Amino acid sequence: xxxxxxxxPSPTGFLHIGGLRTALYNYLFAxxxxxxxxxxxxxxxxxxxxxxxxxxxxxxxxxxxMEIDEGPGKGGDFGPYRQSERKxxxxxxxxxxxxxxxxxxxxxxxxxxxxxxxxxxxxxxPSPKYxxxxxxxxxxxxxxxxxxxxxxxxxxxxxxxRLKVPRKETVRFEDEIRGHVSFDTEGxxxxxxxxxxxxxxxxxxxxVDDHTMEITHVIRGEEWLSSTPKHILLYNAFxxxxxxxxHLPLIMSPSGGKLSKRKAESEGIPVNTKDYIxxxxxxxxxxxxxxxxxxxPGDDSEIHSLEExxxxxxxxxxxxxxxxxxxxxxMWYNENYIREHSVEELKPRVKALFEESKFxxxxxxxxxxxxxxxxxRVSKVDEFVSMGAFFxxxxxxxxxxxxxxWKDDSPVILKAYRDxxxxxxxxxxxxxxxxxxxxxxIEEHEVGxxxxxxPLRVAVSGQGFGPDLTxxxxxxxxxxxxxxxxxAIEKL
RNA sequence: GCCGCGUUCGUCUAGGGGUCCAGGACGCCGCCCUUUCACGGCGGUAGCACGGGUUCAAAUCCCGUACGCGGUACCA
Numbered sequence: 001x002x003x004x005x006x007x008x009p010s011p012t013g014f015l016h017i018g019g020l021r022t023a024l025y026n027y028l029f030a031x032x033x034x035x036x037x038x039x040x041x042x043x044x045x046x047x048x049x050x051x052x053x054x055x056x057x058x059x060x061x062x063x064x065x066m067e068i069d070e071g072p073g074k075g076g077d078f079g080p081y082r083q084s085e086r087k088x089x090x091x092x093x094x095x096x097x098x099x100x101x102x103x104x105x106x107x108x109x110x111x112x113x114x115x116x117x118x119x120x121x122x123x124x125x126p127s128p129k130y131x132x133x134x135x136x137x138x139x140x141x142x143x144x145x146x147x148x149x150x151x152x153x154x155x156x157x158x159x160x161x162r163l164k165v166p167r168k169e170t171v172r173f174e175d176e177i178r179g180h181v182s183f184d185t186e187g188x189x190x191x192x193x194x195x196x197x198x199x200x201x202x203x204x205x206x207x208v209d210d211h212t213m214e215i216t217h218v219i220r221g222e223e224w225l226s227s228t229p230k231h232i233l234l235y236n237a238f239x240x241x242x243x244x245x246x247h248l249p250l251i252m253s254p255s256g257g258k259l260s261k262r263k264a265e266s267e268g269i270p271v272n273t274k275d276y277i278x279x280x281x282x283x284x285x286x287x288x289x290x291x292x293x294x295x296x297p298g299d300d301s302e303i304h305s306l307e308e309x310x311x312x313x314x315x316x317x318x319x320x321x322x323x324x325x326x327x328x329x330x331m332w333y334n335e336n337y338i339r340e341h342s343v344e345e346l347k348p349r350v351k352a353l354f355e356e357s358k359f360x361x362x363x364x365x366x367x368x369x370x371x372x373x374x375x376x377r378v379s380k381v382d383e384f385v386s387m388g389a390f391f392x393x394x395x396x397x398x399x400x401x402x403x404x405x406w407k408d409d410s411p412v413i414l415k416a417y418r419d420x421x422x423x424x425x426x427x428x429x430x431x432x433x434x435x436x437x438x439x440x441x442i443e444e445h446e447v448g449x450x451x452x453x454x455p456l457r458v459a460v461s462g463q464g465f466g467p468d469l470t471x472x473x474x475x476x477x478x479x480x481x482x483x484x485x486x487x488a489i490e491k492l
Numbered sequence: 493g494c495c496g497c498g499u500u501c502g503u504c505u506a507g508g509g510g511u512c513c514a515g516g517a518c519g520c521c522g523c524c525c526u527u528u529c530a531c532g533g534c535g536g537u538a539g540c541a542c543g544g545g546u547u548c549a550a551a552u553c554c555c556g557u558a559c560g561c562g563g564u565a566c567c568a
Binding site: 008009010012042044045047048106110113126127129158160162175178181182183184186187188189192193194195196197199201202203206221222223224225226227229247249250252254256257258289292293294295296298299300301302319320321322323324325326328329330331332333335339374375376377435438439442448449450452453454456457463464465466467468469470 | 502507562
């Protein structure tokens with residue numbers, strides 16, 4: 001049987017970076033096995049539905065280069081791929097379970113259930129459940145006379161369908177990542193399968209869909225591990241074979257705990273995929289980084305394209321423990337990929353960014369040189385703009401940090417250099433010559449290289465770091481360079 | 493509380509009983525290259541949570557403890 005996996009996010013907001021990794025692992029697994037990657041939208045909670053979330057998910061996947069084989073908008077033989085559009089299917093299966101005495105109608109109101117929990121808590125039960133014991137004293141089709149149940153259903157009374165969880169049984173399953181896992185049903189409650197609004201809960205929908213969509217491997221986050229026994233019970237109740245299960249370690253925040261929006265962002269980590277898109281990160285860097293958060297190919301390699309990752313990925317190499325999101329490592333990946341990309345590849349994106357910032361690009365050659373000069377120095381593609389703005393305009397202000405290098409004798413030395421290069425013709429105003437003049441100047445003043453270099457850099461760029469200086473001067477041009485030096489001497 | 497899952501350098505990880513006084517990567521530190529900023533190269537720092545077994549031999553297997561994380565909803 002060919003491999004079929006699904007990424008099944010719920011459209012309750014923008015795609016979380018953890019969700020993206022889950023998608024990635026599913027995708028890699030699918031491609032590695034020549035299988036099918038399905039996108040399924042789990043929109044069964046109408047109260048949490050967020051407009052645009054589904055599109056955000058699709059856009060995010062596309063940005064990273066993951067191709068969806070089946071899904072909403074894409075089609076496929078197992079649709080529809082939105083759970084809200086499959087409502088009748090779940091109803092049918094829920095009724096089937098009731099018929100087979102595997103599930104039952106329950107008419108209790110939320111208040112009545114709360115009351116029951118309160119009561120049990122008071123009498124010393126720390127974790128009251130709607131289970132094999134308590135269901136006997138609740139209002140459901142197991143306790144109510146048959147005709148009353150029918151009457152209530154006919155009247156359109158609100159009800160839910162609950163799974164009849166056996167009282168004392170051990171549910172065992174083999175997790176592809178964790179190995180043998182077992183739970184006692186005693187700790188489970190009679191899971192609601194069908195909500196009173198007619199929508200299925202995640203548990204029912206996911207089991208029905210995974211089965212009817214012929215999913216072979218369920219690869220999802222560890223937060224689902226605890227509900228897996230309910231799912232296994234459901235597969236058994238239907239008489240279906242359960243797919244293979246693989247529970248991924250969670251991505252943690254540097255301060256510990258699940259990488260939640262609030263926590264992550266307070267620690268400087270963007271949490272939504274769209275933040276990485278708008279933040280101009282390299283998609284292949286993010287993918288590479290995410291792939292290695294909880295997985296490794298087992299050798300000493302670090303850099304792999306999506307295609308290579310597909311080739312390398314196997315579930316048995318996924319680690320079990322949670323993985324802390326290491327932002328600096330992401331940035332390392334990002335730098336790496338920027339350097340790997342050629343100037344030509346980078347150019348359209350950099351051009352757009354400059355234009356966004358209202359800089360006028362004099363010529364294609366000019367832009368090429370700017371990119372070349374900065375290529376090895378930027379961590380993120382938008383830094384071409386922040387770091388390279390001075391190619392386009394005089395610094396508006398001087399970085400206070402860089403100004404520490406501006407000493408009392410700086411104006412004198414700088415002035416000397418200025419007067420030297422002023423003698424140069426336009427044609428002579430090129431990097432090598434400019435560098436020679438620097439040498440001349442420092443020799444005459446008997447100072448070190450930095451004594452001139454740093455003030456010059458500050459005067460021209462406003463910063464203490466940046467591209468190779470003399471080629472930058474050449475690119476900016478004689479007139480403008482002289483102007484900036486004069487301005488700096490005057491202002492500083 | 494209860495249930496479950498985890499635990500190798502600060503972080504991501506390699507490591508399936510001897511070849512491990514534990515390897516790689518990020519970070520950090522130093523040196524080299526560069527009379528600037530970087531890239532790059534080289535080197536260093538630092539870890540098997542703890543306690544008991546099993547075994548000639550344990551990071552590796554078993555049991556406990558601690559700690560962490562997850563779940564415990566008509567949310568997914």
